[in-house]
Amino acid sequence: MQYIDGGVCAAKGFSAAGIWCGVKANSSPAKKDLALIVAEVPCSAAGIFTKNRVKAAPVLFDIEQLKGGKARVIAANSKNANACAPEGMENARRMAAAAAAAAGVDVSEVVVSSTGVIGQRLNVEAIEKGLPEAAKALSASAQGSDDAANAIMTTDTVKKEFALETTVGGKTVRIGGIAKGSGMIHPNMGTMLCYITTDCAISSPMLKKALLAANALSFNRISVDGDTSTNDSCVVLASGLAGNAEITAEGADYAAFLEGFTALCIDLARSMAADGEGAKHLITCQIKGAKTVEQAEIIGKSVIGSSLTKAAIFGCDANWGRVLAAMGYSGEDFDPEQVDVAFASAAGRVEVCKDGRGLAFDEDLAKTVLTEKEVVIDVTMREGDASATCWGCDLTYDYVRINGDYRT
Amino acid sequence: MQYIDGGVCAAKGFSAAGIWCGVKANSSPAKKDLALIVAEVPCSAAGIFTKNRVKAAPVLFDIEQLKGGKARVIAANSKNANACAPEGMENARRMAAAAAAAAGVDVSEVVVSSTGVIGQRLNVEAIEKGLPEAAKALSASAQGSDDAANAIMTTDTVKKEFALETTVGGKTVRIGGIAKGSGMIHPNMGTMLCYITTDCAISSPMLKKALLAANALSFNRISVDGDTSTNDSCVVLASGLAGNAEITAEGADYAAFLEGFTALCIDLARSMAADGEGAKHLITCQIKGAKTVEQAEIIGKSVIGSSLTKAAIFGCDANWGRVLAAMGYSGEDFDPEQVDVAFASAAGRVEVCKDGRGLAFDEDLAKTVLTEKEVVIDVTMREGDASATCWGCDLTYDYVRINGDYRT
Numbered sequence: 001m002q003y004i005d006g007g008v009c010a011a012k013g014f015s016a017a018g019i020w021c022g023v024k025a026n027s028s029p030a031k032k033d034l035a036l037i038v039a040e041v042p043c044s045a046a047g048i049f050t051k052n053r054v055k056a057a058p059v060l061f062d063i064e065q066l067k068g069g070k071a072r073v074i075a076a077n078s079k080n081a082n083a084c085a086p087e088g089m090e091n092a093r094r095m096a097a098a099a100a101a102a103a104g105v106d107v108s109e110v111v112v113s114s115t116g117v118i119g120q121r122l123n124v125e126a127i128e129k130g131l132p133e134a135a136k137a138l139s140a141s142a143q144g145s146d147d148a149a150n151a152i153m154t155t156d157t158v159k160k161e162f163a164l165e166t167t168v169g170g171k172t173v174r175i176g177g178i179a180k181g182s183g184m185i186h187p188n189m190g191t192m193l194c195y196i197t198t199d200c201a202i203s204s205p206m207l208k209k210a211l212l213a214a215n216a217l218s219f220n221r222i223s224v225d226g227d228t229s230t231n232d233s234c235v236v237l238a239s240g241l242a243g244n245a246e247i248t249a250e251g252a253d254y255a256a257f258l259e260g261f262t263a264l265c266i267d268l269a270r271s272m273a274a275d276g277e278g279a280k281h282l283i284t285c286q287i288k289g290a291k292t293v294e295q296a297e298i299i300g301k302s303v304i305g306s307s308l309t310k311a312a313i314f315g316c317d318a319n320w321g322r323v324l325a326a327m328g329y330s331g332e333d334f335d336p337e338q339v340d341v342a343f344a345s346a347a348g349r350v351e352v353c354k355d356g357r358g359l360a361f362d363e364d365l366a367k368t369v370l371t372e373k374e375v376v377i378d379v380t381m382r383e384g385d386a387s388a389t390c391w392g393c394d395l396t397y398d399y400v401r402i403n404g405d406y407r408t
Numbered sequence: 409m410q411y412i413d414g415g416v417c418a419a420k421g422f423s424a425a426g427i428w429c430g431v432k433a434n435s436s437p438a439k440k441d442l443a444l445i446v447a448e449v450p451c452s453a454a455g456i457f458t459k460n461r462v463k464a465a466p467v468l469f470d471i472e473q474l475k476g477g478k479a480r481v482i483a484a485n486s487k488n489a490n491a492c493a494p495e496g497m498e499n500a501r502r503m504a505a506a507a508a509a510a511a512g513v514d515v516s517e518v519v520v521s522s523t524g525v526i527g528q529r530l531n532v533e534a535i536e537k538g539l540p541e542a543a544k545a546l547s548a549s550a551q552g553s554d555d556a557a558n559a560i561m562t563t564d565t566v567k568k569e570f571a572l573e574t575t576v577g578g579k580t581v582r583i584g585g586i587a588k589g590s591g592m593i594h595p596n597m598g599t600m601l602c603y604i605t606t607d608c609a610i611s612s613p614m615l616k617k618a619l620l621a622a623n624a625l626s627f628n629r630i631s632v633d634g635d636t637s638t639n640d641s642c643v644v645l646a647s648g649l650a651g652n653a654e655i656t657a658e659g660a661d662y663a664a665f666l667e668g669f670t671a672l673c674i675d676l677a678r679s680m681a682a683d684g685e686g687a688k689h690l691i692t693c694q695i696k697g698a699k700t701v702e703q704a705e706i707i708g709k710s711v712i713g714s715s716l717t718k719a720a721i722f723g724c725d726a727n728w729g730r731v732l733a734a735m736g737y738s739g740e741d742f743d744p745e746q747v748d749v750a751f752a753s754a755a756g757r758v759e760v761c762k763d764g765r766g767l768a769f770d771e772d773l774a775k776t777v778l779t780e781k782e783v784v785i786d787v788t789m790r791e792g793d794a795s796a797t798c799w800g801c802d803l804t805y806d807y808v809r810i811n812g813d814y815r816t
Contacts, residue, residue: 054735054764084732320527321492321638328461395808400719403719404725
């Protein structure tokens with residue numbers, strides 16, 4: 001397994017584009033607001049979507065579209081979420097019809113996404129005008145993926161794009177993805193859009209199975225602010241052009257694919273947590289020695305979701321008491337007197353709590369450790385031998401600034 | 409029922425004091441750090457405590473102490489939580505023994521609390537020296553309650569103190585309380601300490617029943633930051649000196665007491681939410697038209713707990729889409745197309761969402777409404793006729809500043 005360039009265009013059979021069509025206000029240089037991803041052949045497809053009771057129109061539309069497990073075109077706009085918006089479903093359908101016409105496929109093969117402000121009418125006319133232009137700009141080069149990754153960004157500060165190749169059934173298979181997500185991020189997915197392409201030959205049911213398995217270890221283990229959005233969508237398309245024997249059941253081939261696919265999803269998920277709105281730190285919380293993986297995950301999510309822990313990491317303050325408090329209110333039962341905590345980073349490691357009690361530690365070293373961009377909160381319990389890793393970010397002045405006036 | 413002065417000293421039979429003993433560093437003027445409340449007669453007593461799995465030593469101590477439903481002395485320090493701390497239980501016991509000796513009662517009649525930083529050894533020697541001094545300073549005047557209210561403050565910016573009188577069984581009964589709480593505040597209680605005294609004659613079981621009922625409508629409906637602390641405690645003492653026939657069962661007398669008691673608990677709870685760390689706004693979320701009170705409460709708590717909604721209110725931004733999103737991820741089932749939202753305050757009212765869709769509204773008026781200190785988010789559903797009110801505060805730069813470096 002090794003990393004390669006190309007994002008969603010790395011796998012055989014995919015091209016992508018990103019343009020400015022006018023959903024975002026004009027600016028110089030123009031900020032892209034419309035992404036298009038097209039497969040040259042029909043694909044196995046799978047998607048997972050927000051669990052929020054309030055679902056955006058494109059989410060409801062896509063859930064129907066993907067019931068058959070096939071798709072080959074993805075169109076997505078940023079700046080407007082088309083959620084709780086007038087004519088929401090009608091505009092989602094118009095966007096899909098325009099994408100189908102532009103790409104020359106049947107509308108049944110199209111999924112659409114929107115991300116941005118909730119409650120305002122989508123400027124679908126701009127999208128209808130823009131899609132033929134986006135189709136003209138389609139490129140199978142790395143630039144195509146780059147443009148698409150840029151076009152789905154809202155408050156993101158860096159684009160999220162990864163690709164890797166691995167071997168499945170003796171053939172080289174490529175898996176690549178782009179994502180956006182910065183605020184309204186919480187386990188059970190966030191305000192994230194994520195598109196993954198692969199040329200692995202895999203049936204729709206097995207692709208869906210792989211997506212659910214990888215999601216549980218990646219997108220469901222990140223949190224920026226505890227807010228689960230109305231628009232979260234992750235869609236994967238598999239063109240089958242790698243030439244491997246189609247995966248239709250579990251076995252060595254499925255395991256090889258899943259390993260690479262999960263690694264890619266974790267990369268995308270971590271990059272969203274690291275680019276959380278206003279974030280100065282990526283926080284990785286490792287829970288070891290739990291009774292079960294579920295327990296480890298629930299406790300880890302409670303720690304990365306704690307506003308007080310997040311603010312302490314922003315202040316580079318080794319305030320481990322907040323870690324224990326967050327573990328304690330997770331709802332899980334455990335012995336607080338059997339918990340060790342350490343903070344670690346590229347700058348070193350400092351043990352701060354042993355058996356639920358504070359250790360004397362070098363405050364200067366702790367400050368140095370916590371000043372790094374990537375910080376690990378390393379928790380060891382003595383309940384069992386299960387573990388889980390979750391990712392979050394710190395709570396900063398900039399998070400408040402960004403969200404104090406997002407609409408204007 | 410009418411409001412009176414005096415806090416915990418308003419009811420007959422109680423005196424209180426607050427002094428500086430040296431748990432907080434010396435400063436000029438000295439910041440009080442030790443509170444003492446003493447009843448002149450044995451009292452019915454009841455307490456409720458944090459549900460955090462990680463409980464501070466004084467919480468574990470008090471739970472045992474209150475099993476018999478009797479107490480007459482409360483000693484509390486600020487600055488150090490005596491949670492996850494070396495010699496925690498031993499120091500809680502030493503503090504109780506010193507309070508018993510200073511007040512001239514048996515140690516079985518004493519409860520103790522600590523609030524502040526987690527994980528550091530409590531300077532119990534300073535408390536042991538301070539308690540006799542606090543006992544000398546005891547006063548049944550309003551000043552005694554004021555001093556005690558000041559002594560339990562940590563990051564609080566204002567003291568929380570209320571008292572009222574009502575009529576029970578033909579007699580005037582007084583109920584008064586003091587509280588602290590600013591950060592680590594979340595439904596299921598926060599880093600709050602709350603002490604309530606009354607001269608109503610009421611049995612221990614009925615006092616506990618009233619405390620649970622009032623708590624459900626007050627302290628369990630506030631959130632500052634979603635963090636449930638290790639130290640939350642609310643203790644009520646009833647001296648019985650009002651001369652009413654002792655309440656030993658439900659009926660008109662219990663109902664009259666409960667009405668006043670609940671009103672007082674809501675005042676204390678609201679004052680904690682309004683003084684949330686860094687808060688510029690008190691947010692009141694009213695949910696009407698829910699299927700059940702439980703549903704209304706779960707949805708209301710989800711709204712006041714939403715970081716994005718809190719940041720929007722800080723920015724005086726009528727971003728109602730975040731209210732709908734927070735309702736949607738509450739886990740409750742409801743029809744999002746049957747939801748109306750309005751923002752209201754002393755400056756007016758603005759309807760922003762009808763049937764789950766945005767209304768055209770006057771942005772200037774909305775800004776004016778949201779600039780007030782107290783803001784109401786008024787949500788109407790069409791699921792049934794149950795309602796609930798919850799309280800929270802906005803998320804501000806100051807919350808991040810306060811919690812970015814709390815220990816030092």
